[in-house]
Amino acid sequence: MVRVVILGQGYVASIFASGLEKIKAKKIEPYGVPLTDELPIKIKEIEIVGSYDVDKAKVGKDIYEVVKAYDPEAPESLKGITIRKGVHLGSLRNLPLEATGLDDGMDLKEAVEHLVNEWKELKAEVFINVCTTEAFQPFGSRKELEKAIKEDNRKRLTATQVYVYAAAKYAKEVGGAAFVNAIPTLIANDPAFVELAEESNLVVFGDDGATGATPLTADILSHLAQRNRYVLDIAQFNIGGNQDFLALTDKERNKSKEFTKSSIVKDLLGYDAPHYIKPTGFLEPLGDKKFIAMHIEYISFNNARDELVITGRINDSPALAGLLVDLVRLGKMAVEKKAFGTVYDVNAFYMKNPGPKERPNIPRIIAHEKMRMWAGLESRWL
């Protein structure tokens, strides 16, 4: 069994919940789950035990009602979990939603205490953080982090940062837990949090679930690098209609995302080819199925100039939700292995911005094999 607590009951979390239940009921195949049932912990052992949100329209509702709004075919087996109030700290700023949070009625230390108590009650094992993309600043130092909590510094902290802090406290008290950070806020890449995790029996996976065009770009760039083709420029657009894209029209949040993705080019090519890679816009009718377009121009042998264009329609939330089905199980395995802190071998495959900070992006196809080996599985092609 893996007891999962969701932080942010939005599109991704809802598709995760719905798909998970359908797979457990054998209504659908586990497509999009990289390791399916190869792991010692099986998919059917995953159980959602709690869910948090800060949207006034969701808090207090049964999770089934919320999931159904995202997936009309949500199974009724989801019924029975009430969505609890989380921490917002302005995370819904500039979005057409009314926020409600523990932080409205108490200071941050109290909120952390409150969460830890609830999680004990829920016997949480793994947290998955799928909040809306935040405008954030990494901490870098443990001291700064502790100080911000202590001083109730709401301008400095984001919801995610408070959740990880609470999860660390919780893990320390109960002997172990895992936190999967699927959004861009730097956690596994912030030494402050990695150090905190190491000392608190917390496993942190992160940052930013590797979905969408970026992992594909990574493998295509690796493909070119291995042939010593010289990349002249890369343009990558993507536009979607879900709340994540809406949030990114907010300039500050967009900036954090941009930061995340850019290092890939240099890590894989070995030089920083000029590139324009960022979420481009919001167009509501596209919904969760974003449109991506990518253009790559490179020099081949004898100075020949080639061009590649990749376009696609990709369902954003399912891509991430499928990875979470692995990540919650790998999180529990990491706790069992006492691999506290963060685990690069897992992050390198599943995350856009694999922590810790000093580790690079590598081709996903190779990262996959290494991750398998970390998980005790045979490599497929090595």
Add this chain to the structure above:
Amino acid sequence: MVRVVILGQGYVASIFASGLEKIKAKKIEPYGVPLTDELPIKIKEIEIVGSYDVDKAKVGKDIYEVVKAYDPEAPESLKGITIRKGVHLGSLRNLPLEATGLDDGMDLKEAVEHLVNEWKELKAEVFINVCTTEAFQPFGSRKELEKAIKEDNRKRLTATQVYVYAAAKYAKEVGGAAFVNAIPTLIANDPAFVELAEESNLVVFGDDGATGATPLTADILSHLAQRNRYVLDIAQFNIGGNQDFLALTDKERNKSKEFTKSSIVKDLLGYDAPHYIKPTGFLEPLGDKKFIAMHIEYISFNNARDELVITGRINDSPALAGLLVDLVRLGKMAVEKKAFGTVYDVNAFYMKNPGPKERPNIPRIIAHEKMRMWAGLESRWL
């Protein structure tokens, strides 16, 4: 030094010759050469010592004259090699060219003898076969092959098959040589030839140089397989204006190409997703820069359906020519290592249809690392 003999002085061989000389003269960067100067044998050590063709308009000409027709910036350092008469066996059938070959004036055994003698004089070390795509039948058994030569069976044999036979005879006599088969005719995948090579001190690399859309498709399929996305269908078109595309409008030749590429899907996905992958047409003004278009549809988590479309303009000949700069050096290294027969670790990265017959396609990104290790280089990402 690597002494190279070219078989088929067409587009690929001419770009190979021109680009090689420019790199040696430091006029251009070695882009498109996967291993650049990482190998113990350096690019500047490669020397073209002989060239064969069967186009009446080319035989007897200086190689520089022919190369210039393909690349107006061909360097004059190419001057001094006269193109010799090879074997055609109908390989120009249905093409707007007049053929001339040794086989016009002698039987096949005599032609083989003739070639072996010339090669001794040239002190050939590595042969690169870049003839026009042939309509062929694999032999399977050594006996059948020997019989066809002996009986001068011109309907059964292709030029490539005769060249490999001659190269084996030559290698046996001089103690070692390598044959790089960059076209679809099965050589490294034909047990008859692999066995012959093993016994004759011949290294064979093949078959069909891994250029164009196929290796990219391979890496993209691996990318999907590693995420357990279920591929519904794959359509891949490509159209070009060079002689290779013209030759493929000839139905029989096209068939051999089609056979080559199809196994990739099953090898990489683990199931035979419905696919349509074949050269599609000839359109002269496109020249050597083909247009490719690929459509892939797959199922992601929670039964979401995604689509990818890849299009591109890719220079056909330089892509292959750049690989040849590695392959001639790896060929000489294999001879030195006495790795006679064929070398899967090399083929798996450089060939569309990596021999021997029973070995599968694997993701190119991984094949690259294994090939590096075979060549004594450090892996980049493993």
Add this chain to the structure above:
Amino acid sequence: MVRVVILGQGYVASIFASGLEKIKAKKIEPYGVPLTDELPIKIKEIEIVGSYDVDKAKVGKDIYEVVKAYDPEAPESLKGITIRKGVHLGSLRNLPLEATGLDDGMDLKEAVEHLVNEWKELKAEVFINVCTTEAFQPFGSRKELEKAIKEDNRKRLTATQVYVYAAAKYAKEVGGAAFVNAIPTLIANDPAFVELAEESNLVVFGDDGATGATPLTADILSHLAQRNRYVLDIAQFNIGGNQDFLALTDKERNKSKEFTKSSIVKDLLGYDAPHYIKPTGFLEPLGDKKFIAMHIEYISFNNARDELVITGRINDSPALAGLLVDLVRLGKMAVEKKAFGTVYDVNAFYMKNPGPKERPNIPRIIAHEKMRMWAGLESRWL
């Protein structure tokens, strides 16, 4: 009221029937019907009164049962029409279907007689021919056509040709009827049939409903022509999984399609730019939603070279079915106007190969306006 008889109850006819009934019941909007309810004859006045097919699995069934196989949401209002036996003349050759036809039990003259009698009973006003693409030869002369019927020459005649012959006979007897030829077989482009139609009170619209990539190509070529950009080459691929694509894998049928589409390039550009435009393949999982890919390269001012690539997923049958909702009404209007023979102003917008033979393709955007004027509507932009 417009009393419609369907010839060929396949995908297009079934989507036509289903969509029509849904629009009449106000369940859906009339999207894809160019003239919606601008015409004096309204959509709700269209009534399907008969349907013919030669697939043993369909003949004798209620049309509702057949339509439901193509559109699970087919409305029950379709019930009550039994699919009758038509003429096959080998039209299902090489398809995985068992054929049954009037021509199995009688000679062609008798079959024609039989059809005419049934149509009188049905009080047919407009026929829509949406048979499977045929391998055919145009007649050119009336005499040849009459002779073929008289001599029961089954090798010379296709099902469509016999249907038009029968429709002419019927129109002559009842005073007027219209025949919409939505497939590539030349009818409105065959002087033999146009002459027959003129003399028989028959209106013929044709040939080959203008759906898919071709009309879009036409407008894009017009766009380039108007800016005097010099088109170097055009490649257009399309691949689908419906029976029409399966039929086109049959070489002879494909040839007839190819003939149809090629003239567009010269008609619109004024010169015959090198092009490769033909249905490319069959890939079953694509179903009725084909994948198209098009590449156009041209020279702009100061010898600059530009490239356009168009790709798409397009539902094949609905695109044609929507046009038929106009064409049956325009057919009746033409009969009322006594515009017997064929009507270029209608064909030029709705058909890939607008008859009569000597008339060219023109930009669809302009053809649309002219067609509106023919129909007595105000032009939108002229």
Add this chain to the structure above:
Amino acid sequence: MVRVVILGQGYVASIFASGLEKIKAKKIEPYGVPLTDELPIKIKEIEIVGSYDVDKAKVGKDIYEVVKAYDPEAPESLKGITIRKGVHLGSLRNLPLEATGLDDGMDLKEAVEHLVNEWKELKAEVFINVCTTEAFQPFGSRKELEKAIKEDNRKRLTATQVYVYAAAKYAKEVGGAAFVNAIPTLIANDPAFVELAEESNLVVFGDDGATGATPLTADILSHLAQRNRYVLDIAQFNIGGNQDFLALTDKERNKSKEFTKSSIVKDLLGYDAPHYIKPTGFLEPLGDKKFIAMHIEYISFNNARDELVITGRINDSPALAGLLVDLVRLGKMAVEKKAFGTVYDVNAFYMKNPGPKERPNIPRIIAHEKMRMWAGLESRWL
């Protein structure tokens, strides 16, 4: 003869100058010039007599030197024209260029006077305005405009607005002139300027030359509208590496461009389909050859959902430069016809934002025919 004065000697003007001279010398074909030599005024009659710029590195140089930097094959026949100092008014703000202008040393009234005097000396007939995209505000009223000039209000006025004001003054004095506004600043769409032009014997064509993806989008939307396909959403990206794209990274300028293009959707479809159409980014290695990507999703018959994707590499400056070869001739013709003010029939084909303000976008294919008729030519397809 047409005596042309260039305002803004950047990429477009330089390609215009270079291509024009090459056509006049019969070195290249007049591709990209819509009306070639169909007009009564021939291409060879066009003469560039003056050129203005505000880039310190250009002012005072021979036009040939500047053109050569954009087109290495610039013909020497360009020699002999010295680039004069224009008006900048902050138009190079945020660009990596040093500005110099008449406005640095005199007030605006004096600058206008200065220009008018120079133009008299040059005997200018047609002005083409190809300045860098400006951040501007339309005037709306004549009075406001006159006041801004009088009060030397440099914050309110842009270089273009001052140039048109000067051109009007000049035209009034000499009896007629034409001003082609090829950039987004509203001139032909600003009643203040149209009124001024009418009263001053000035012809104004504008606004914003119809190049790039927008006119193609227009024709594709018309194509869909004529088939009553319901457009769900449109996303259009474009990214380039020339100075125009660099300027658009400046937020305010980008806003003006966005305004220009949006009305097309509603004008052509009849409803305002959700869309995201704007220049997306700057990526230097792309140079003048921008990359465009467009996605359109629509509903067809029976609620089928189709998708189109258009991508391309398009040379930005030649596309506009080719149109200018027509526009300067049409400008002179309009002066001869005394068609003072603005000419919608010309604007509707050549401009993204065809003035006057109250007139809509129409399909370009139709606009072309109407423009031909205005110019006294036969329509090609009507």
